[in-house]
Amino acid sequence: MRNAFAKEVTELAKDNTKIVLLAGDIGNRLFDRFKEQSPQRFYNCGIAEAAMTGIAAGMATAGYTPITYTITPFNTLRCLEQIKLDICYPNLPVTIVGTGAGLSYAGLGATHHSLDDIGVMRTLPNLQILVPGDAIEVSACLRAAVESGRPTYIRLGKKGEPIIHDKDFTYKIGRVIPIKSGARHLIISVGNMLGESMVAVEKAKDKYGLDTEIVSMGSVYPLDKKFLKNAFNKFERILIVEEHGFVGGAGSAVLEYAYEEKLDTKKLTSIACAKSFLSGVGSQENARRKLGLDSDSILAKLTI
Amino acid sequence: MSDFKTARDFGRFKIIEITRAAKAAHLASALSCYDMIYYLYNHYMKINAIDDPKRDRFILSKGHAAAALYVSMYQASLLSAEELNSFGSIGSILEEHPSPKLNGIETASGSLGHGLAVAVGMALANKNKNIKNNNIVLMGDGEQNEGSVWEAALFASANSLDNLTGIIDYNKWQATDRSNEVLALNPLSSKWESFGWQSLEINGHDLNAFRDALNFKATGKPKIIVSHTIKGKGISFMEDDNNWHYRLPNEEEMLVIARELNQ
Ligand SMILES: [Mg+2]
Numbered sequence: 001m002r003n004a005f006a007k008e009v010t011e012l013a014k015d016n017t018k019i020v021l022l023a024g025d026i027g028n029r030l031f032d033r034f035k036e037q038s039p040q041r042f043y044n045c046g047i048a049e050a051a052m053t054g055i056a057a058g059m060a061t062a063g064y065t066p067i068t069y070t071i072t073p074f075n076t077l078r079c080l081e082q083i084k085l086d087i088c089y090p091n092l093p094v095t096i097v098g099t100g101a102g103l104s105y106a107g108l109g110a111t112h113h114s115l116d117d118i119g120v121m122r123t124l125p126n127l128q129i130l131v132p133g134d135a136i137e138v139s140a141c142l143r144a145a146v147e148s149g150r151p152t153y154i155r156l157g158k159k160g161e162p163i164i165h166d167k168d169f170t171y172k173i174g175r176v177i178p179i180k181s182g183a184r185h186l187i188i189s190v191g192n193m194l195g196e197s198m199v200a201v202e203k204a205k206d207k208y209g210l211d212t213e214i215v216s217m218g219s220v221y222p223l224d225k226k227f228l229k230n231a232f233n234k235f236e237r238i239l240i241v242e243e244h245g246f247v248g249g250a251g252s253a254v255l256e257y258a259y260e261e262k263l264d265t266k267k268l269t270s271i272a273c274a275k276s277f278l279s280g281v282g283s284q285e286n287a288r289r290k291l292g293l294d295s296d297s298i299l300a301k302l303t304i
Numbered sequence: 305m306s307d308f309k310t311a312r313d314f315g316r317f318k319i320i321e322i323t324r325a326a327k328a329a330h331l332a333s334a335l336s337c338y339d340m341i342y343y344l345y346n347h348y349m350k351i352n353a354i355d356d357p358k359r360d361r362f363i364l365s366k367g368h369a370a371a372a373l374y375v376s377m378y379q380a381s382l383l384s385a386e387e388l389n390s391f392g393s394i395g396s397i398l399e400e401h402p403s404p405k406l407n408g409i410e411t412a413s414g415s416l417g418h419g420l421a422v423a424v425g426m427a428l429a430n431k432n433k434n435i436k437n438n439n440i441v442l443m444g445d446g447e448q449n450e451g452s453v454w455e456a457a458l459f460a461s462a463n464s465l466d467n468l469t470g471i472i473d474y475n476k477w478q479a480t481d482r483s484n485e486v487l488a489l490n491p492l493s494s495k496w497e498s499f500g501w502q503s504l505e506i507n508g509h510d511l512n513a514f515r516d517a518l519n520f521k522a523t524g525k526p527k528i529i530v531s532h533t534i535k536g537k538g539i540s541f542m543e544d545d546n547n548w549h550y551r552l553p554n555e556e557e558m559l560v561i562a563r564e565l566n567q
Contacts, residue, residue, distance in 0.1 A: 061411065062426050
């Protein structure tokens with residue numbers, strides 16, 4: 001996903017001279033092409049996320065469309081008040097990109113895990129929250145964020161996630177991204193869980209002959225309320241799968257909506273992480289297995 | 305200097321009046337930096353229109369001194385009397401900390417340590433666009449406690465932002481104690497020098513000195529004006545008395561104030 005981000009932001013900045021890229025001393029070589037192409041519009045802000053966020057806000061008041069980029073926990077919780085007051089309060093066109101969300105950096109320990117960012121960012125007024133599921137969705141979400149001219153948080157995985165889409169598309173913020181239609185069961189896959197969720201869908205078909213519908217959530221705020229309302233009518237079971245804590249995550253957002261609309265919340269199953277500081281989980285793959293986020297665990301929940 | 309006296313006496317009185325009417329805090333904090341904000345808005349900054357991209361920009365990072373900002377803007381005809389007098393009342397956009405929803409306010413301030421980074425972003429953007437304006441931010445001495453101030457300071461000097469001016473309202477107090485005793489602020493001026501800024505030290509109530517400092521060209525680096533000020537400036541019984549960080553004058557005290565300010 002991060003390579004797709006680097007490619008798309010470079011592409012966008014070619015024609016859109018308002019775009020400036022602010023990085024928090026991360027992405028060694030990743031932005032070489034951007035720097036070559038638009039040297040006056042790339043800034044390494046150092047390991048100073050609060051300042052980077054405030055600087056982005058200041059540039060936005062002067063007509064730029066800044067994009068900040070660093071590792072997810074540092075670009076969200078570390079500089080939370082700057083996002084809230086400098087960007088969201090004046091409703092400025094800044095895009096905050098967190099790379100390595102969820103358990104992308106499982107082996108680096110709890111300092112680098114990000115299982116709370118959606119929950120925290122979701123409390124901020126005016127902030128759009130986008131959760132692309134593969135490299136193609138990253139490009140589509142970034143274009144939509146820049147185009148919207150509104151405060152936006154984009155949650156990226158790392159690199160090498162399976163590519164699910166076979167072609168580029170235009171993303172409309174606030175809509176789910178259809179992947180495969182089906183009957184009875186629906187999986188709403190959040191961000192970087194798309195590959196794992198797809199495997200679960202395939203296994204469900206192979207092992208149990210289940211025709212499961214799957215969408216990539218695309219946007220946690222605003223929610224695709226129309227889709228959700230229909231889904232609660234149409235499907236027997238709805239699984240929300242996210243590499244994020246239960247508390248405040250995308251599953252929470254859907255549950256809040258379902259509660260508000262008096263939809264049948266018994267249909268809903270949230271597959272997410274327990275609230276804890278994880279240690280010794282090793283690779284992302286292993287961490288997912290341990291936490292019940294791997295395709296077999298999703299399958300088990302789907303066929304209960 | 306006499307031409308400033310009438311305007312400043314009026315402005316100080318107005319700050320006290322509106323703060324008292326709103327039952328707001330931070331009277332002494334507003335009086336400490338008012339002279340400089342008055343000068344910026346009425347004798348220094350060029351603001352043809354509040355949405356002119358070429359305008360000089362000012363951020364009151366110590367947002368709790370909002371009364372001083374509003375009175376200065378009123379004196380510069382950027383706010384009406386009606387707007388000014390609505391300060392702190394229900395439904396008013398003139399809140400006790402400046403809101404970005406108010407025309408002419410460049411960013412939200414009130415949570416300390418935010419203004420400098422935003423001003424740095426503005427200065428950087430304007431420099432890139434070849435707009436030759438002034439980007440000015442006023443901070444408190446207590447505000448120097450915030451780490452984000454120093455993050456932004458390092459970025460500004462690394463990027464040679466000589467269109468950026470920081471001002472420190474160095475009144476030697478923060479909310480509950482002497483600013484040099486709470487944390488190790490001294491030597492403040494050389495701290496900024498060591499961060500790559502041009503530092504100038506002045507008496508922040510001497511507007512000729514302030515003008516000279518503003519006009520000083522710091523080539524290739526940002527400039528900080530360390531302004532020695534007095535909290536509660538202009539009222540004999542408020543000066544350097546930190547009780548007026550929160551207190552408001554009673555009727556009797558108002559009579560003395562009116563006399564001292566020739567109102
Ligand atoms: Mg002070």
